Amino acid sequence: MRVLVTGGAGYIGNYIVEELLDAGHHVRVLDSMLWGDDALEPFEDDENLEIREGDIRHIEDLSYAMDDRDAVVHMAGIVGDPACGVNEQATQSVNVEATKSLVEVAKLHDIDRLVFASTCSVYGASELMELNEGSYLNPLSLYAESKIDSEEIILHETQDQFADNDITTTILRLGTIFGWSRRMRFDLVVNILTAKAVLEGDIPVYGGEQYRPLVHVHDAARAFAAVLDADEEKVDHQIFNVGDNDLNYQIKKVGRIVEENVEGAEVRFVEHKEDERTYRVSFDKINHILGWEAEYDIADGVQEIKEWMEEEEITDYSQKEMRNSEYPYM
Template identity: 35%
Template sequence: MRILVTGHLGYLGSEMVPVLRARDHEVIGLDTDFYGSCDFHAVPVDAPMLPLDVRDVTVTDLAALDLDAVIHLAALSNDPLSDLDPQLTYDINLDGSVHLAEVAKQAGVRRFLFSSSCSLYGKGGDAALDENAAFHPVTPYGESKVRVEQALSAMADDTFSPVYLRNATAYGLSRRLRADIVVNNLVAHAATSGKVLLESDGTPWRPLVHVLDIADAFAAVLDAPAEAIHDQAFNVGRSGENYQVREIADIVADVVGDCAVGFGVNASPDIRDYQVDFTKIHRTLTGYRPRWTVRRGVEQLWAAYRHGGMTADMFAGPAYVRLREIQRLRAAGAMGADLRWSAA
């Protein structure tokens, strides 16, 4: 297939492009490259690209590419970044996503894979939630995912087939590393300070999935017959990979060794608390076989941080924390308040 991947230079996209190419897909990227100075152990795989914001893509842009599918990853990527200005989350993650889908449909693109999130379940209670569970988003980021799914579903027809991949909380090594997601963050704390530092009280539940297992899920959806996945949602992750945050911290301490678990000065209960059921994706996509566990991912990160020379200064700097990098670019005048590159 000939596929457009938005956000192909980001944390997930930079690992997804090689996975898709290994399956003989032709990949074109679309990215603003906000995080061009945030490489860790390697640079993203080179791919033809449109240097565009998803808010500015036109029908002409996409029609010229003769695409079979769009994989839409590009978004303001986590809740602290979304909280910078909640309206920007709706402008980019919601309105920008719906705009992209509309122009893709007008350009004749038949498949649209949307990178949604299990965060739309929000505060989910004690039961593991399947795709029919009610939505309880507690952040603009989570609400934007709900509303995009609803808008895409209203667009679905015989000519346009959207699919919603509700990723569990991602972790793992990437060419465009993030240290602001829970597993990566806890390992980075341990690697640079000798302590595992919790930013919550440790009780909330999180479903977790390795970045490469997410990439494999998108590839499996591309391989599936359209009628088997049309206008459907899939929780993306692996059975048995729901953890309380304190459990993750204990795994990190065990892998790193000689490492105390403690609490940050602002540690408090977290209203985001949910477990997720992954039965449907394994039942429907018979070729999907997640390979990673949290322990194996922690071992990967610990080895990478040591080999890559992760220091306390690097961890405290902007490169691997999305909010800090955006703030740095805005302060330098490189980016406007609307998160578009400045003319200069």
Template identity: 40%
Template structure:
């Protein structure tokens, strides 16, 4: 099958989402350029350097010079570069705004407007939900600076002639650039390593996607671009809306640990929502990796790793 897009630029491609995505794109014969400041170091992408279809540019999405260099010969862009999650954005409010908002503006300013930008936004933009299910037309109500920055970035992306915006569920699972601040990864790590887990707001509903399914969703957009252009999609799966308690109990079926549900504690994003993924399901995209499979692989990794600060994103 001939590809509509051959050479893909991934900003922030050395991160948790970008590394498995790069792997899949290279396996499928795409050329990939990553533009990344390597906030988390180069280890996650070292194995790509032997591949002639891989190019790396150490640079900043806020720099006109770096972005212009990275755009050379590119057919489509997957924009991931960001300071990610509300704890990290709260810790570095100015830097996160500069990267997440101004960096996105710089990318859009530098690009030929006919080049598609596929953008990683988040379901956190819905904030505390009044309706039972969020759809793409549910009014946005960002409660953290991270979510606010993503809403602003979405609006900037929409000024490009060609775009697809993905509002992702919370990721889980293993990636070469590992994140243990994500809820299922965090809970599994604590259950395996610390044998204890204290959980607040246990009935809060959250929605999930495996990190490799996030990569598959981007490839799905490249393959179905004509149908998807100019739209926003919730990306996850209707079958993967779970309460925090359900995740804890799924882990408990596989790991023996002390579980306590507490009355104190608070998620700043107040994420307690169920999301409808009908729009992307109707085009044919579904998650392929279940929460149980994700927990299984997480347990195996947690048993063999020892890291100084598993929550370094926060």
């Protein structure tokens, strides 16, 4: 398959590129390279990889990148609540308006498949035991709202009973990502707690009662590859939560797991206004329909980050290139 990956140089995107190349697909990346292209360096000599710098807000960049493609994996966007709050106008432009353009260009280029990266943050806050793909959406942030808007655009605009060019469309709602990546992020809960534990011996947990569904960055990438490899009838206009039922954790438990895996570090509970977002998510659908299962747990992620920090002598987790909210989005 000839696949376009928008945002392919990003935290998750570079893993998706790796998965697709390993599966024998031809991959083209379209990325603004806001954080550079170092994450793709291990694959730059692969004859099945093309790397193009461009902006998903520009029609000409999208059209050029989609030429001769069979499928699009749409990862590019402003990711996370803090980053989306930096410039609300930019968030609307990048996360919503660009999605509209991407769908229209995909139709013009007769793209067969489109896989979109959404988020379990769309569930917001719920007292229900486990939320599934049909549960009520309760977004509590601009980031989550922008993902819901994009989901609706993609699902509605790619299905027309009178058209001959319907696109097989799949939405993947990702749990909270963790783990080491070639484009590292320290603005994610497991990652930042691990960094603080390694460098300071301190694991500050604010509140801690709130639940999050967690998933390793490599496992998230495997889900995108699984969708592209699946029969169309299984994934067409479907939504899948991506994560593991056993990785629905309260933040205080995450802190304890970090403590258990970083010698000498201790959890410190801080009285703090509880984060309003709390949700436990069911991942039965992706497991039953696609046979996808998570391979990594939190301890795996903590260990790999710890080892990488020690090997690379990382002494600063506040570097702006490792935090999405540190960049001015124009």
